[in-house]
Amino acid sequence: MSRADVVGIVGAGRFGTALGSVLARAGRRVLVWSRDEEIVRAIEATRSCPRLPEAPLPASLEVTGDPRRLASEARLLVMAVSSTNVRDRARELGNFIDGSHIVVHAVGALASPNNERVSEVMQQGLPTLKIGVIAGPALPADLALGEFSSMVVASAFDEVVAEARRLLNAPPALRVYGSNDLAGVELASALAGAYSVALGLCDGLGMGAGPRAVLITRVVAEASRLGTAGGAQARTFAGLAGLGNLLVRASDRSADYQLGRRLADGVVSADNHRTEGARAAIAGAELAAHLRVRMPVLEGVAAVLAGKAEPREAAALVGDQVASEE
Numbered sequence: 001m002s003r004a005d006v007v008g009i010v011g012a013g014r015f016g017t018a019l020g021s022v023l024a025r026a027g028r029r030v031l032v033w034s035r036d037e038e039i040v041r042a043i044e045a046t047r048s049c050p051r052l053p054e055a056p057l058p059a060s061l062e063v064t065g066d067p068r069r070l071a072s073e074a075r076l077l078v079m080a081v082s083s084t085n086v087r088d089r090a091r092e093l094g095n096f097i098d099g100s101h102i103v104v105h106a107v108g109a110l111a112s113p114n115n116e117r118v119s120e121v122m123q124q125g126l127p128t129l130k131i132g133v134i135a136g137p138a139l140p141a142d143l144a145l146g147e148f149s150s151m152v153v154a155s156a157f158d159e160v161v162a163e164a165r166r167l168l169n170a171p172p173a174l175r176v177y178g179s180n181d182l183a184g185v186e187l188a189s190a191l192a193g194a195y196s197v198a199l200g201l202c203d204g205l206g207m208g209a210g211p212r213a214v215l216i217t218r219v220v221a222e223a224s225r226l227g228t229a230g231g232a233q234a235r236t237f238a239g240l241a242g243l244g245n246l247l248v249r250a251s252d253r254s255a256d257y258q259l260g261r262r263l264a265d266g267v268v269s270a271d272n273h274r275t276e277g278a279r280a281a282i283a284g285a286e287l288a289a290h291l292r293v294r295m296p297v298l299e300g301v302a303a304v305l306a307g308k309a310e311p312r313e314a315a316a317l318v319g320d321q322v323a324s325e326e
Contacts, residue, residue, distance in 0.1 A: 019174075078168075
């Protein structure tokens with residue numbers, strides 16, 4: 001099998017493992033790079049990843065601790081690490097790849113410390129211009145079980161979109177669509193996580209189905225305001241990466257939604273900042289302030305996460321601000 005037909009995955013976390021599992025079961029050769037030697041040994045010995053043991057790992061999924069091997073054997077690479085690690089992994093991978101490689105990321109947040117989009121961070125560390133993002137309503141547990149999921153890949157380059165769709169499409173379990181709105185898909189994905197925290201707060205406070213529906217419609221409009229200010233297309237935020245992503249993630253299966261429920265119960269700890277949605281809420285609120293975009297829901301979530309507002313106080317303030325826009 002040629003390098004052009006191999007999918008490389010950077011990171012053996014829940015999403016990277018789930019995606020690799022789906023693709024391997026569909027007949028793709030998959031090579032996963034993990035810096036964790038214990039994870040590498042576990043997958044090789046048991047054909048199971050401790051971070052997502054329910055995902056079957058066929059023989060066509062291989063694992064390595066060597067980024068040089070990943071770069072030499074796979075042309076398309078999927079960056080599936082947390083937003084806090086993407087900068088270091090891009091720099092490390094950049095030592096081994098070249099301009100022929102295609103790299104798409106699946107990071108649902110902005111990158112610290114400058115609240116940059118992840119593609120902007122990757123451009124700083126990788127020697128290839130062929131960069132994109134993949135995002136949408138595909139939870140690791142669903143992918144692991146082979147349940148129907150869909151995502152969208154976006155890039156400024158048609159070749160990136162075409163190759164990612166060719167190699168990552170694995171119907172009926174996973175369908176991948178294309179877009180040229182890189183900034184929009186990245187921001188929509190990040191904000192979907194942040195607003196999943198908001199919906200967890202809403203449900204935890206017992207606000208009811210009516211206010212929940214209003215909140216969903218409001219956050220889509222709010223997200224599109226930030227997106228257009230950042231050069232994105234407004235319609236992207238009502239698509240798979242935005243609204244579709246939010247509707248799937250706003251449930252107990254999502255760490256971001258569970259965080260919102262905990263916050264509604266008054267549980268505040270350092271762990272509250274460790275989900276991608278929490279990071280996206282704080283970074284997104286800072287970006288909105290920088291771009292002078294009014295985003296009351298996002299600002300309310302960020303205030304609760306920072307301990308600057310009580311959940312009910314923030315909910316009341318957000319309601320007043322939203323009402324004033326009508």
